Amino acid sequence: MVAERQDRAAYSELFAYYAPRVKSYLMRLGADSALAEEIAQDVMVTVWRKAALFDRNQASVSTWIFRVARNRRIDVFRRAKRPDLDPEETMLLPSGVEAPDARIEAMETEARVRAAMKDLPEEQVSLLRLAFYEGLSHSEIAGKLDLPLGTVKSRIRLAFSKMKGRLEDD
Numbered sequence: 001m002v003a004e005r006q007d008r009a010a011y012s013e014l015f016a017y018y019a020p021r022v023k024s025y026l027m028r029l030g031a032d033s034a035l036a037e038e039i040a041q042d043v044m045v046t047v048w049r050k051a052a053l054f055d056r057n058q059a060s061v062s063t064w065i066f067r068v069a070r071n072r073r074i075d076v077f078r079r080a081k082r083p084d085l086d087p088e089e090t091m092l093l094p095s096g097v098e099a100p101d102a103r104i105e106a107m108e109t110e111a112r113v114r115a116a117m118k119d120l121p122e123e124q125v126s127l128l129r130l131a132f133y134e135g136l137s138h139s140e141i142a143g144k145l146d147l148p149l150g151t152v153k154s155r156i157r158l159a160f161s162k163m164k165g166r167l168e169d170d
Contacts, residue, residue, distance in 0.1 A: 011048055018062070019044050022069045029073055039076060043069045116166040124159035131156060 019040050026036035046068055054064050117125055130136045130144065138156070142149040 015044050018065050039072050116163045120159050127156050
C-alpha cells in the first residue's frame with residue numbers, strides 16, 4: 001500500500017513498527033544511540049521514497065528494510081573512516097615562490113656539476129646519464145651496455161669520487 005498509493009497511514013504503521021527495531025539493530029552493530037536514531041530516520045525516509053522499488057518476490061519487507069539499514073550503516077562507517085583534511089597540512093599547501101637567491105644558487109651548482117662532468121671520461125659520463133637522467137638501475141645499465149654489473153658499479157663510484165674531489169676544490 002505504501003508503494004502503490006503512497007498511503008501515509010500505512011507508512012505510519014510501518015514506521016512505528018520498524019523504526020525502533022532498526023535503531024536497536026544499528027546499536028547492536030555498534031552505533032551509539034544518537035547515531036543509530038539518525039540512521040534509522042534516514043532509513044525510514046529511504047523506505048518511503050523508494051517503496052516503489054520493493055519487490056515482494058525477492059525479499060520480505062523486513063529483509064528489505066534491514067538491508068537498507070545495514071547498507072546505510074556501512075556508508076556512514078566508511079565516511080567516518082576517512083580522515084578530515086587539515087587545511088594547514090604542508091603537503092596540501094601550494095609551494096611558495098622560490099627565492100631568487102635559491103634559484104641562482106641552484107643554477108650555479110648545476111653549472112659546477114656540468115663542468116665537473118666534462119673532466120670525466122665519456123664512458124663514465126654515459127653511465128651517469130643513464131643512471132641519473134634516464135633513471136635506469138645499475139643492472140638495467142649493465143644489460144643495456146652489455147657490461148658486467150660490477151664494472152658498472154665501480155665506474156659510477158669512480159665517477160662520483162672524481163666529481164666529489166672536483167666539486168670540493170671549487
